[in-house]
Amino acid sequence: MADRERWLDAVWPFVREWLPDAPARVVEIGCGSSGGFVPRLEQAGYEATGIDPKAPPGPSYRQAEFEDSGIPGPVDAIIASLSLHHVADLGEVLDLMHTALVPGGVAVVVEWARDRFDEATARWCFDRLPEPGDDPGWLHGQRAEWRESGLAWDDWLRSWAQAETAHRAGHPERAGCQVRSRDARFRALLLRGPGRDQRSR
């Protein structure tokens, strides 16, 4: 199974847990070229729309940035998995999400917590990567780059984040931090992340 599908399978129970009961209207921001959670949502009885410039063809998808997509609203829930740190203007996107959601609607955000991605977590994670085969995943690349750099983990992670910032308008750690720390438009229901406390297996 491709890394992407394994990732989606692993995160889907968490996402599903926070969604309203089906049937309900759900938008996924940044569903990626595989369609992200949209197939799983539809199978579970949701009316789903995946929005991403790289979205696959089909009536359930819009090949556009969320900001330019003419969001199908109002919707009952919005999912954004590892996509908010890519957007150019997070404040604008949060505004649009808030506008698109029905009162009491849910935004399920899965994001980086870079401050928790310490060396022990990285080693735990890298040690469990399967053989890369012909189609190495993103984490395989991160592991290889770190090893080749010869840097301490913290230094490498900082240089990686700086490089990402330099060629991208968004910031790799920005989305999670801002949504969690200061956005009055959303009431945070749960904040948790893979880190020291979940590195048990």
Ligand SMILES: C[S@@+](CC[C@H](N)C(=O)[O-])C[C@H]1O[C@@H](n2cnc3c(N)ncnc32)[C@H](O)[C@@H]1O
């Ligand atoms: C790291 S991938 C995440 C894919 C998938 N959601 C996942 O969890 O594996 C980030 C995705 O966000 C998309 N993206 C970036 N900016 C976007 C925007 N403004 N609106 C919609 N999608 C965007 C990218 O094209 C990319 O497919």
